[in-house]
Amino acid sequence: MLKLVKIFFINSLKLNYFRIGKKKAKMWGFAALMLFAAACCLFAAGQYAYAIASAGLPGMILPLFMSGASLVTLFSALFSAKSVLFGFKDYDLQASLPLRHSQLVASRFIILYVYEFLLTAGLLVPAAAVYAWFKDAGPAFYISFILALFFVPLMPLAIGSVLGVLAGAAASRFRGSGVIQIIFLMALSLGIMWLNWSSGNGVSAAAVSAVYGAVSRRWPPAAIYGAALEGSLSALAAFIALSAAVFILFVFLASRWYGKINAAVTAVYTKGSYRIRGLKARGAFKALVLKELKAYFGSVLWVFNSAFGIIILLGVAAASLFVGEDYLAKLGPVRGYIMPVLPLLVCLVVSMSNVSCCSISMEDGRLWLIKSLPVSEKTVLLSKMAVNFLLTAPACVIAAALLCVGLRPGLATGIYLFLAPLAYSLFVAPFGLAVNLLLPKLEWATEAQVVKQSASVMVAVFGGMAAAGIPMALCFASDPAIVVPSASAAAALAGVGLGLWLMRAGVKRFRALS
Amino acid sequence: MLEFKNYTKIYTKGKRAVDGLNLRVGAGEIYGFIGHNGAGKTTTLRSAAGILEFEEGDILIGGISVKKDPVACKRIMAYIPDEPRLYDNLTGIQYLSFISDIYGVDRQTRTERLEKYGEAFELTKYLGDLIGSYSHGMKQKLALIGAFLHQPKLMILDEPFVGLDPKAAYTLRLFMRELCEGGGSLFFSTHVLETAEKLCDRVAIIRGGRLVAEGPMEEVKGNESLEQVFLELTDNA
Numbered sequence: 001m002l003k004l005v006k007i008f009f010i011n012s013l014k015l016n017y018f019r020i021g022k023k024k025a026k027m028w029g030f031a032a033l034m035l036f037a038a039a040c041c042l043f044a045a046g047q048y049a050y051a052i053a054s055a056g057l058p059g060m061i062l063p064l065f066m067s068g069a070s071l072v073t074l075f076s077a078l079f080s081a082k083s084v085l086f087g088f089k090d091y092d093l094q095a096s097l098p099l100r101h102s103q104l105v106a107s108r109f110i111i112l113y114v115y116e117f118l119l120t121a122g123l124l125v126p127a128a129a130v131y132a133w134f135k136d137a138g139p140a141f142y143i144s145f146i147l148a149l150f151f152v153p154l155m156p157l158a159i160g161s162v163l164g165v166l167a168g169a170a171a172s173r174f175r176g177s178g179v180i181q182i183i184f185l186m187a188l189s190l191g192i193m194w195l196n197w198s199s200g201n202g203v204s205a206a207a208v209s210a211v212y213g214a215v216s217r218r219w220p221p222a223a224i225y226g227a228a229l230e231g232s233l234s235a236l237a238a239f240i241a242l243s244a245a246v247f248i249l250f251v252f253l254a255s256r257w258y259g260k261i262n263a264a265v266t267a268v269y270t271k272g273s274y275r276i277r278g279l280k281a282r283g284a285f286k287a288l289v290l291k292e293l294k295a296y297f298g299s300v301l302w303v304f305n306s307a308f309g310i311i312i313l314l315g316v317a318a319a320s321l322f323v324g325e326d327y328l329a330k331l332g333p334v335r336g337y338i339m340p341v342l343p344l345l346v347c348l349v350v351s352m353s354n355v356s357c358c359s360i361s362m363e364d365g366r367l368w369l370i371k372s373l374p375v376s377e378k379t380v381l382l383s384k385m386a387v388n389f390l391l392t393a394p395a396c397v398i399a400a401a402l403l404c405v406g407l408r409p410g411l412a413t414g415i416y417l418f419l420a421p422l423a424y425s426l427f428v429a430p431f432g433l434a435v436n437l438l439l440p441k442l443e444w445a446t447e448a449q450v451v452k453q454s455a456s457v458m459v460a461v462f463g464g465m466a467a468a469g470i471p472m473a474l475c476f477a478s479d480p481a482i483v484v485p486s487a488s489a490a491a492a493l494a495g496v497g498l499g500l501w502l503m504r505a506g507v508k509r510f511r512a513l514s
Numbered sequence: 515m516l517e518f519k520n521y522t523k524i525y526t527k528g529k530r531a532v533d534g535l536n537l538r539v540g541a542g543e544i545y546g547f548i549g550h551n552g553a554g555k556t557t558t559l560r561s562a563a564g565i566l567e568f569e570e571g572d573i574l575i576g577g578i579s580v581k582k583d584p585v586a587c588k589r590i591m592a593y594i595p596d597e598p599r600l601y602d603n604l605t606g607i608q609y610l611s612f613i614s615d616i617y618g619v620d621r622q623t624r625t626e627r628l629e630k631y632g633e634a635f636e637l638t639k640y641l642g643d644l645i646g647s648y649s650h651g652m653k654q655k656l657a658l659i660g661a662f663l664h665q666p667k668l669m670i671l672d673e674p675f676v677g678l679d680p681k682a683a684y685t686l687r688l689f690m691r692e693l694c695e696g697g698g699s700l701f702f703s704t705h706v707l708e709t710a711e712k713l714c715d716r717v718a719i720i721r722g723g724r725l726v727a728e729g730p731m732e733e734v735k736g737n738e739s740l741e742q743v744f745l746e747l748t749d750n751a
Contacts (some may be wrong), residue, residue, distance in 0.1 A: 274642030276628050279611060279621055287615030291601065291608075298603025365599035371565045373616050374588035514566055 004094065004107035005114075012449050030439070030455045037462060038122060046126035058134040062145075063226035065127035067219045069120040070156040076116060077160025079301050082168040083446040084112050085161060085254070086265040105255045112161070116153035124149060131229075144229055144236050151243035155221060158250035169264035284375050288383035289390070295362065296355060296387060301451045302362065309349040310395045317399040320406025339409050340480035343420035344472045344487065346403075350396060350424045351464030355388040357432030357457050360513070361441040361450045367513060377507040381433060385499070388429035396421035416484050423488040424468065426495035431467075432460045434498050437509045467491060515541050515668050515699040516562060520571035523557050523723075531557045532723045534571070539668075539701050539716070542694045546714035546731075547703045548740075550748055554723040555703040556596065559672050562701070563593035575668055589617070592661035596673040596703075598653055602646030606637065606656050609645060610663060617664035624663060631659040634685050650677045662689060669693060671702035675709060687713055711740040721748050 010016060017023045018031075049061045085108045094104055128145050131137065221242060227235035254261060282290070296302055363370060370380055400417040403409065409417060439456040441449065451457065471487035516539040523532045532554040539545040549555050560566035562573050564584040573580040575587040600609055614624040632638035635655040645653065654677045661669060669690075675683050690700050690713065704710050710717060717734050719727040726747045727734050735743045 271642055272639050274607060274639050276607075276625060276632065276638060276641070279607075279614075279625055279628070281619075281621045281624070282611075282615045284616045284618070287612050291604070291612050294604050294608065295601055298601075365597070366601060368560070368563075368565055368593070368595050369598075369600065372563045372588060372593040373613075374585050375616060376585050511567060514560070 002107075002110075004099075004104065005110050008107070008111050008445075009114075012445060012453075033455070034458070037458060041122055042126045045123050046130055049127040049130035053130055053134045058131055059226070059230065061127050061131045062124070062229050063222040065123050066152055066225045067222040069123040069152060070219060070222070072119055072123070073116045073153045073156040074160040076119065077112065077157045078164040078167075079304055080112060080115070080446075080448045080452070081161035081164035082265055083301065083448050084108065084115075086165060086168075086258075086262045088446050091262065102255050105251070105258050109251055109254075112157065113153060116157050117150070120153045121149060124152065140231060141229060144231075148225060148228055148236060148239060151240050152225070154243040154247035158247050161254075162250065165261060165265055169261070285379055285383060285386075288375065288380065289386050292359065292383055292387045293390075296359075296391075299362070299447055299451070301447045302355070302358065305451045305457070306353050306355045307391060310353045310392065313346060313349045313399050314395055314402075317402035317406065320403055322406075337476070339407070339413055340484065341472055341475045342403065342407070342409055342413060343416040343484050344468055344475065346396065346399060346417065346421045347424040347487070347491070348465065348468035348472065350392050350421045351428055351468045352461055353392055354428055354432040354457070354460040354464055355391055356384050356429050357436050357460030358441075358450050358454060359384045359387070359433065360436040360510070361444070361454055361456060362447075364442060364444065364450075367442065371513075377510045378503055381502050381506055381510060384433055385429040385502075388432060389425055392425040392428060393422060396425055412481065416488065420484055420488040420491075423492040423495070427467065427491040427498070428464060428495075430495055430498035430502055431463065432456075434502055434506060435460045435463070437502070437506050437513075440513060442513065467494075515539055515543075515576060516545075516670075516701055517574040518558070518562070518571070519574065521558065521561065521568060521573055522570035523554070523561060523566070523568045524570070530723055532561075532568075532720075535720075535725055537718050537725065537728055539699050541667075541697050541699055543715045544690060544694055544700045544713055545702070546710035546717040547701060547720065548705070548707065548710060548717065548744060549703075549720035553720045553748075555720060556672055558720070559593070559670050559701070559703060560595075563591070563670050564588050565593070590666055591668040591670060592664065592666040593670045594654075594657045594661055594672065594674060596676060597650075598657035600645045600653055600656060603644065605644055606641035606648070609656060610641070610660055613660040614663055619664050627663050627665075628659070631662050631689070634689070635659055635682055651679060651682065654678055655682055658686060658689075662693075665693075665696075665698070667698050669698065669700045669702070671700070673704060674702055675704060675706055683709075707739075707741045707744060711735065719744060719747050 014023075014027065017027045045065070049065065052058070052061050052064065088108070124145075132141060135141075221239060224235050224239045224242070228239050229236075373380075397418065400414075400421065403417055404414045436456040439454070439459060441454040441456065444450050444454075468487075471483050474487075475483045518535045518537050521532060521535040522530060524530050535554075535558060537545075547555055547558070557566065561568045562575070562580065564580050564587055568581075576590050578586050580587045604612070610628060611624075619627070628641075629638070632641060635658065637652060637655050637659065640648070640652065645656065648656065654674075658674070661671075674686060678686060687709075694700060694715075711731065714731050716729060717727075717731050717740070718725055719734070727743070731740070734740070738746075
């Protein structure tokens with residue numbers, strides 16, 4: 001069983017490339033980048049924990065971070081369960097090996113658990129360090145924390161997996177299964193997020209207390225976890241027992257019906273009654289764009305990873321029509337700081353909505369097809385960028401219009417609300433594609449490896465965040481009236497520059513891919 | 515129609531996967547390309563299809579260099595790999611419409627050809643289903659229909675009979691012959707030597723990246739079977 005896990009990680013993380021072949025330097029560079037990103041996340045988590053502790057509420061740090069980690073695990077399992085636990089590409093190969101079924105099942109759970117555990121530890125370890133510092137915690141705390149840490153991901157992992165599998169199995173009965181899953185999971189995610197946010201946010205003592213109260217009500221294990229780390233042995237035992245029980249029940253049920261669940265999740269709707277009629281003819285470019293859009297919307301994970309921010313943006317923009325004035329009134333003088341930065345906030349969402357950063361990797365074994373077609377590499381690359389632009393640009397315009405009506409930001413900010421995100425849209429598409437050409441991942445077993453874990457996605461998302469985040473930070477130190485248009489112009493220029501690079505060097509790189 | 519001129523593919527560390535290949539596939543010919551696993555067949559086919567770049571020599575399709583104008587070459591040919599991975603999230607008809615759009619096949623023609631090839635390969639009724647639901651053989655048939663849809667002057671096929679049921683294999687042989695009777699050419703690799711013997715006008719045998727025999731089928735095999743000749747040339751050379 002552990003051999004299956006080992007083989008999975010060696011293959012999916014390309015560990016052999018660290019010592020064999022010509023990609024050694026690239027792999028070490030990528031590992032360094034990942035470590036840097038992880039360090040940034042740890043630092044950010046620590047900072048937030050420090051803010052809560054400074055607000056005089058160190059006791060709430062760990063329950064809040066535990067619920068945050070649980071939420072992240074829940075989302076992650078929701079979208080990964082279908083491709084990591086079930087319906088993975090090498091299922092037939094693994095199922096044909098002389099291993100017990102339970103061993104195969106257990107290996108998949110361990111793989112998912114390892115990912116979720118790392119996420120959880122990344123959030124909780126810095127939080128625990130801050131807590132221990134403020135509370136001057138003794139050895140008992142460290143023992144309890146380490147022990148409980150291994151159990152924190154179990155419950156959300158089980159719940160998220162059940163929901164994800166149910167969505168996948170239900171949707172597979174319909175022809176537009178991808179779209180149905182996207183709608184279902186989007187609604188579910190927005191619901192969970194609404195529950196999480198409806199109690200407010202911020203790091204003031206009142207806000208943290210309000211969130212803590214809400215979290216305790218909606219995710220009771222968080223309170224038990226908090227009590228366990230405050231020194232209650234019975235709470236620690238209860239937390240471990242509850243987590244283990246839920247997970248064991250899930251593993252038992254999933255193992256028992258693994259074959260059936262796998263068949264249900266991987267089932268594809270068939271009708272077998274097609275008749276040729278009403279065929280339409282299109283131009284080559286339009287055909288490529290449509291093909292790309294269908295591939296995109298056919299992948300639930302891809303849509304979620306790239307379009308979630310845009311959906312939230314549209315939702316918030318629509319909500320601003322109804323609650324915008326009230327919200328601004330509550331902000332008081334802070335309004336004066338936030339309004340000029342609003343265009344860059346929208347840019348931040350656009351920058352993180354990168355579709356093209358894995359569009360080459362997603363071709364996987366189909367690269368032969370696109371490369372054997374009588375279309376130039378330029379046309380292929382342009383079609384991939386067009387899809388990204390088609391998804392972000394109209395959403396930006398709609399969001400800007402809604403925000404202008406809802407928040408009445410003034411003429412200059414209003415104009416920037418339209419122009420800045422469009423400029424960033426021009427940047428994001430070629431940026432993502434360039435990164436993907438430089439860091440392609442053309443062999444993968446699960447979509448999650450490309451869409452969530454590949455180097456190109458990490459670089460594109462963090463790079464996009466920096467492209468909008470740095471000017472946002474500058475706005476607080478300088479005049480937003482200068483920073484916002486300058487950043488927008490720089491983004492548009494960078495987009496044009498990257499586009500030109502793609503049409504020359506990018507084409508050569510694409511040609512060399514095999 | 516297809517000409518390899520001193521074609522050489524060099525992989526990393528100077529390893530020559532194919533070394534100085536010269537051969538010519540004339541109009542109306544079915545040309546078999548055979549060799550052991552790893553002999554360089556797929557590498558050669560992928561280079562001819564404009565998918566894989568190569569270091570030395572040239573490949574001409576209809577007199578046009580694949581290196582200099584790959585798009586013009588691709589416009590008149592079709593390529594199908596040994597395991598055609600297609601877009602699982604598209605339906606069969608969406609894939610074929612996509613291919614038709616790319617090759618500029620008009621509505622009337624595509625409908626007629628779809629009816630012809632779809633019925634012949636017994637796939638028409640499944641064209642409304644997602645490709646992800648297809649078996650390996652159905653995907654192979656769909657890729658073949660896509661290739662025949664735009665009536666290429668040259669077809670390059672890597673192991674085209676693998677995965678096909680006997681009837682579909684027979685249908686494919688008929689359409690291959692029909693394409694060549696219309697002046698088209700076919701260059702394909704295979705391990706099914708009996709099929710190659712019956713079907714091909716010319717044959718080339720490759721071993722370790724070098725051509726060891728080439729010519730009209732009757733000349734290459736003489737009085738022996740193709741299998742005997744192949745074993746002699748590849749094992750005892």
